[in-house]
Amino acid sequence: MSNVIKIGLLLLCAVLIALIVRVVVAGVSRPSVPHPSTEKILVSAADLPQGLLLRDEDLTWKPMPIADVPPNAIVYGAPGAVELKGSLLRHPLASGTPIAAEDVMLPGAPGFLAATLKPEMRAVSVAVDDVSGNAGLIQPGDYVDLLLTQQMDRRTDSPDLAVSSETVVERIRVLAVGSEIQRPKSGDAPDVTNRARTVTLEVTPRMGEVISVAARLGSLSLALRSFATVTRDPAASASAGSPPPVWAGDISRALRDLPRARSPQGVTTGARSGSASPPAVTIYRGSDRSDALSSSAQSSGAAGNNVPPLPSQRAPL
Incomplete structure (x- = not known):
């Protein structure tokens, strides 16, 4: 075997050994990632009454040991998690209670609006x-x-x-x-x-x-x-x-502060009332009709206007 081939094999072995040493050293120096022992699940942030339309403030994420997580709980980051905001709470929940999809009625469910009404x-x-x-x-x-x-x-x-x-x-x-x-x-x-x-x-x-x-x-x-x-x-x-x-x-x-004695046009109420004509009274006698002033206007001097006085009693028809 020639010296060139021997040198090539030695170089190849050296490169392989260097790569193996590098991988081993990198694996030893890398910190081990502990397996998570808890999960964040969705719980009620306060005591929630029945029939409540859930808001963001009503819900919160709470860490819980994996062994204690209910099977129907909503886990943070889980694919396909149900969006509970705007849903109707079917029954009361105490603060910190895990919330599942079965505890609410989703807005798209039939009869949702009627279900939101309290008794x-x-x-x-x-x-x-x-x-x-x-x-x-x-x-x-x-x-x-x-x-x-x-x-x-x-x-x-x-x-x-x-x-x-x-x-x-x-x-x-x-x-x-x-x-x-x-x-x-x-x-x-x-x-x-x-x-x-x-x-x-x-x-x-x-x-x-x-x-x-x-x-x-x-x-x-x-x-x-x-x-x-x-x-x-x-x-x-x-x-x-x-x-x-x-x-x-x-x-x-x-x-x-608008003066009560003046109209919106600036005319005093007294001047208007003095120049205004007395109210007219319509008198019916059978099929005949005539107009006259009211009795109060007659007593204040309206009789001088050539208006006949009102009859004291109702005229026979």
Whole structure:
């Protein structure tokens, strides 16, 4: 065997030995990755009542030993995990209880809207626009107050009573916005190009009647309430009494300080009343009809206007 072949074989063996040594050294120096002994599962972040539409704040991830993980629990990072946000809770859950798909009713399930109603409650829809509906930022599961604003111009002569606003219903839950009964996912911006024109609310039968009448009296607006409440029970969180109505004069100092002795055109009431003609009275005698002044105008000197006095008794037909 020639020296060239021997040298080549020696070089090849040296390269192989170097590669083996490098792999062994790298394996020894690499820290061993411990096998995870816990899994993060989805649990309730607080005591949740039955019929609640779940929000992000209602859910949290909790580490748990693998041996204690329930078979139907939702594991963090698991492929095909069910999205529970916006789902209806079928029964109450204590804080820290694992939540599974069987504990909720998904928004796409048949009868979801009827299932969201609490016992003896009703679903009522009201019309909204971009302003009265908070520019489309109200979502299913929110709590709102219903405000009624009325134009009182035709019902009163007092300028400071021309407009009134009052809260007719307090702390009612939003069931659906348009046809959407599920809150958007985290990070998704609201669709401002296709805003809903109706909002469906969960109310008692009496509240439903109040809302129906209020919709005929004036315009309705929704006032979004904060989620920061002491309790999640709407009945316990409702105010003890409704606030009084707010009138135009309570807001506008100009209307409140408007002189009562002057009309909006600047003419005094006394001058107007002095130049105004007395009210006419129509008298029917069979098929004949005649006009005369009222008895109060006659007694104040209207008799000099060549108007015959009114009969003291009703004329026979």
